[in-house]
Amino acid sequence: MNYRHAYHAGNFADCMKHALLVWLLRALARKPAAFGVLDTHAGAGGYDLQADEATRTGEWQQGIGRLLASPPDEALADYLGLVRAAGAPAYYPGSPRLVRALLRPQDRLVCCEMHGEDHAGLRRLFARDPMVAVHARDGWTAIEALLPPRTARRGLTLIDPPFEQPGEFDRIVAAIGAARRRFAAGVVAAWYPIKHRAPVRDMQDRLRAGGEPDLICAELLLRPPLDPSRLNGCGLLVASPPWGFEAAAAAILDAIADRLGRDESAAHGSVTRLTPELPEAPMRTR
Ligand code: SAM
Numbered sequence: 001m002n003y004r005h006a007y008h009a010g011n012f013a014d015c016m017k018h019a020l021l022v023w024l025l026r027a028l029a030r031k032p033a034a035f036g037v038l039d040t041h042a043g044a045g046g047y048d049l050q051a052d053e054a055t056r057t058g059e060w061q062q063g064i065g066r067l068l069a070s071p072p073d074e075a076l077a078d079y080l081g082l083v084r085a086a087g088a089p090a091y092y093p094g095s096p097r098l099v100r101a102l103l104r105p106q107d108r109l110v111c112c113e114m115h116g117e118d119h120a121g122l123r124r125l126f127a128r129d130p131m132v133a134v135h136a137r138d139g140w141t142a143i144e145a146l147l148p149p150r151t152a153r154r155g156l157t158l159i160d161p162p163f164e165q166p167g168e169f170d171r172i173v174a175a176i177g178a179a180r181r182r183f184a185a186g187v188v189a190a191w192y193p194i195k196h197r198a199p200v201r202d203m204q205d206r207l208r209a210g211g212e213p214d215l216i217c218a219e220l221l222l223r224p225p226l227d228p229s230r231l232n233g234c235g236l237l238v239a240s241p242p243w244g245f246e247a248a249a250a251a252i253l254d255a256i257a258d259r260l261g262r263d264e265s266a267a268h269g270s271v272t273r274l275t276p277e278l279p280e281a282p283m284r285t286r
Helices: 012-028 052-057 064-069 076-086 095-101 116-125 139-146 168-182 198-208 245-260
Strands: 035-039 046-047 091-093 108-112 132-135 153-160 188-193 215-221 232-238 268-273
Touching: 012 064, 012 076, 012 095, 012 153, 012 188, 012 215, 012 245, 035 095, 064 076, 064 188, 064 245, 076 091, 076 095, 076 245, 091 095, 095 108, 095 116, 108 139, 116 132, 139 153, 139 168, 139 268, 153 168, 153 215, 168 188, 168 198, 168 232, 188 198, 198 232, 198 268, 215 245, 232 245, 245 268
Parallel strands: 035 108, 035 153, 108 132, 153 188
Antiparallel strands: 046 091, 188 232, 215 232, 215 268
């Protein structure tokens, strides 16, 4: 396991994923019933943006750095407010910290992280927090083992692998099916890179062919995905999104594209419905 998220924290991919995640969690919190979140690839929880790893790549400066310095936009206000409250621009909160900031007393978070140092950081962060459980275990198998949540009938699974191994698009397809089999009422959000189109199209074709209902792809492209050696964009595949996600995601992605695009014409967001919702079950009559 070579991947360390500290080199990439706060980059454009984190910004889009986290801004959408914040919206999804706020939507879950509209109802008083408890929700549970499983973060299968949690990272260290938060990152020092002045540390050697972050300064060496400078990715955050082209991501959260530019968003924080841009004129305000309603679609990003909630996410940026949480990021500032966590300590940006000196510090960037990873998904576990953002999720934790949005838990209510009845909600719970379970995190899995395999890298020794990042797992240790995550444990320190939540050492005395009874609302968060941290596991040093494989996030893929955690979907089978830890869903449904023990404490809630609603919730969200965030699947955010490093994409450093071949076959991770295949694993996303399998994981969405597994998460839904184990926890039909849950939302699933899975991040994927867009270097070139072919692997993304293949994943989408397989999900369609597999008959998975109610899937949305929210994508942000910084430039056309022509050079497969670069991260040209990324997407969040959302299964069973809460009502209103498509419109909200489009506004969030447009705002990020406006602020982070370098080549004015190329950066853009898109929200595509991949598969239709299941039709509502007919009302029973006697
Ligand atoms: N979700 C985090 C966030 O948004 O702040 C970032 C996660 S980072 C993209 C992916 C993480 O997955 C890395 O910290 C890596 O060590 C971890 N990882 C890699 N393989 C894993 C596995 N099989 N199970 C759990 N964690 C894994």
